[in-house]
Amino acid sequence: MKEDLVMDRLRKNGYKITPQRQEILKAFIDNNSGVPLSAEEIHQAILEKHPNISLDTVYRNLNVLNDLEVLCKLNLQDGKSRYQLSPGNHHHHLVCLRCGKSDVIDFCPFKSLDQQKIADEKNFEIKRHSFEIFGYCDGCRDSSVEHRQLIQDAKSVL
Amino acid sequence: MKEDLVMDRLRKNGYKITPQRQEILKAFIDNNSGVPLSAEEIHQAILEKHPNISLDTVYRNLNVLNDLEVLCKLNLQDGKSRYQLSPGNHHHHLVCLRCGKSDVIDFCPFKSLDQQKIADEKNFEIKRHSFEIFGYCDGCRDSSVEHRQLIQDAKSVL
DNA sequence: CACCTAAGTAGTAATATTCTTATTCAGGAG
DNA sequence: CTCCTGAATAAGAATATTACTACTTAGGTG
Numbered sequence: 001m002k003e004d005l006v007m008d009r010l011r012k013n014g015y016k017i018t019p020q021r022q023e024i025l026k027a028f029i030d031n032n033s034g035v036p037l038s039a040e041e042i043h044q045a046i047l048e049k050h051p052n053i054s055l056d057t058v059y060r061n062l063n064v065l066n067d068l069e070v071l072c073k074l075n076l077q078d079g080k081s082r083y084q085l086s087p088g089n090h091h092h093h094l095v096c097l098r099c100g101k102s103d104v105i106d107f108c109p110f111k112s113l114d115q116q117k118i119a120d121e122k123n124f125e126i127k128r129h130s131f132e133i134f135g136y137c138d139g140c141r142d143s144s145v146e147h148r149q150l151i152q153d154a155k156s157v158l
Numbered sequence: 159m160k161e162d163l164v165m166d167r168l169r170k171n172g173y174k175i176t177p178q179r180q181e182i183l184k185a186f187i188d189n190n191s192g193v194p195l196s197a198e199e200i201h202q203a204i205l206e207k208h209p210n211i212s213l214d215t216v217y218r219n220l221n222v223l224n225d226l227e228v229l230c231k232l233n234l235q236d237g238k239s240r241y242q243l244s245p246g247n248h249h250h251h252l253v254c255l256r257c258g259k260s261d262v263i264d265f266c267p268f269k270s271l272d273q274q275k276i277a278d279e280k281n282f283e284i285k286r287h288s289f290e291i292f293g294y295c296d297g298c299r300d301s302s303v304e305h306r307q308l309i310q311d312a313k314s315v316l
Numbered sequence: 317c318a319c320c321t322a323a324g325t326a327g328t329a330a331t332a333t334t335c336t337t338a339t340t341c342a343g344g345a346g
Numbered sequence: 347c348t349c350c351t352g353a354a355t356a357a358g359a360a361t362a363t364t365a366c367t368a369c370t371t372a373g374g375t376g
Contacts, residue, residue: 016323016372039362054326059363061324079334080362094282103280109267109289118291122261124252127293131267133276135285174342174353197333212356217333219354237364238332 003029006070013068020046020053024061028071028085035100036074036082076100077134096137103137161187164228171226178204178211182219186229186243193258194232194240234258235292254295261295 006025007017015021023046030045031037043058062083065071072086076095087104094103109131118124164183165175173179181204188203189195201216220241223229230244234253245262252261267289276282 014323018324018372020325052326055362056327056364057325063364094276094280096282097285103282105276105280107267107271107276109265109270112267112270113265118252118263118265122252122263123296123299124254124261124291125294125299126291127255129289129291131287131289133282133284133287136283138281141281141283172353176342176354178355198331210356212358213332214334214357215355221334 006065009068009070010064015064015068019050020057021061021064023050023053024058024065025070028083031084036076036084036102038080038082040080042083074102075132076102092131092133094133094135094137096140097134098136098140101137105133164223167226167228168222173222173226177208178215179219179222181208181211182216182223183228186241189242194234194242194260196238196240198238200241232260233290234260250289250291252291252293252295254298255292256294256298259295263291 003022003025007022010017010021024042027037027042027045039055039058039062042062043053043055046053046058062071062073062081066073066083069086069088071083072093074082074084074093074095076082077097078100082100082102084102089106090108091104091106092108094105096102110129115126119126161180161183165180168175168179182200185195185200185203197213197216197220200220201211201213204211204216220229220231220239224231224241227244227246229241230251232240232242232251232253234240235255236258240258240260242260247264248266249262249264250266252263254260268287273284277284
């Protein structure tokens with residue numbers, strides 16, 4: 001999503017355009033690594049130019065942008081949340097347990113699940129859902145070592 | 159799952175039977191509230207009889223029991239993880255955003271998703287997946303207030 | 317353009333979870 | 347039954363995230 005569209009979406013939902021929000025968005029636009037960003041990474045990137053931005057502000061705005069579906073929040077099972085620009089339409093993810101890269105899939109279980117049946121049988125009002133697939137991506141299939149383990153190894157070297 | 163079966167599963171996977179593990183399991187067997195338990199709740203319950211058990215031990219063993227599929231870990235979107243005894247077979251959950259009760263559903267998106275197609279198209283090796291449905295259960299459909307908000311309200315009263 | 321107010325921010329404290337390290341213990345081998 | 351070793355534990359530190367509070371500011375109104 002383009003920067004202007006995001007600003008429009010903020011405005012239309014009653015959110016203000018602050019320099020902090022613009023910087024956070026820019027961090028995502030500048031990220032071309034393919035790996036979703038963590039709150040701490042975004043915070044560090046912005047600190048270089050704006051030494052006063054607080055980590056709390058980063059977290060708060062990541063949640064705002066996630067609620068507005070500008071970003072999607074991913075759990076790569078490494079103990080922290082990571083975020084990436086949302087493609088806009090409803091989707092789910094293939095997440096690599098080794099390198100952390102995430103790929104979008106259009107398949108949604110709700111297209112094949114009879115929502116009405118669940119609503120009737122269980123008398124349950126569906127509001128939202130989550131669906132993520134974890135495994136090894138193209139480049140990482142060789143290794144049997146998982147992301148969590150690799151991170152631990154990396155830490156022990158420092 | 160019965161207590162003896164859990165102990166067998168621990169033993170067969172090289173885990174030891176410790177008093178702490180037995181107490182944690184008992185906390186789940188004793189829980190008939192229908193609401194999954196948080197780590198802190200389990201810790202408090204055990205502290206009455208065993209004042210020395212550490213919260214870390216509770217967390218560590220919840221993860222062990224989750225890995226062995228004795229328990230399932232649920233995210234009720236209220237900022238903490240909750241756990242309940244697993245029915246044994248593969249399943250997913252309907253989670254109520256208001257009261258926190260969780261109901262098991264047998265539907266699994268992978269039965270209708272062509273795994274081979276994803277594996278081929280994306281060259282992705284699938285290891286595991288998550289699928290949860292959030293909404294309002296039978297008893298909570300009236301209210302439009304969400305769990306998170308109710309928890310905040312409750313806190314402000316204290 | 318100055319004013320006003322709800323929304324946003326920084327800083328700090330609180331909470332949830334995991335890690336580290338030294339000590340203890342379960343349970344197999346002798 | 348005793349010894350031994352890897353696994354488990356307690357205690358406390360570290361990390362990830364959210365909440366609280368007083369101050370600041372975006373952006374609408376006159």
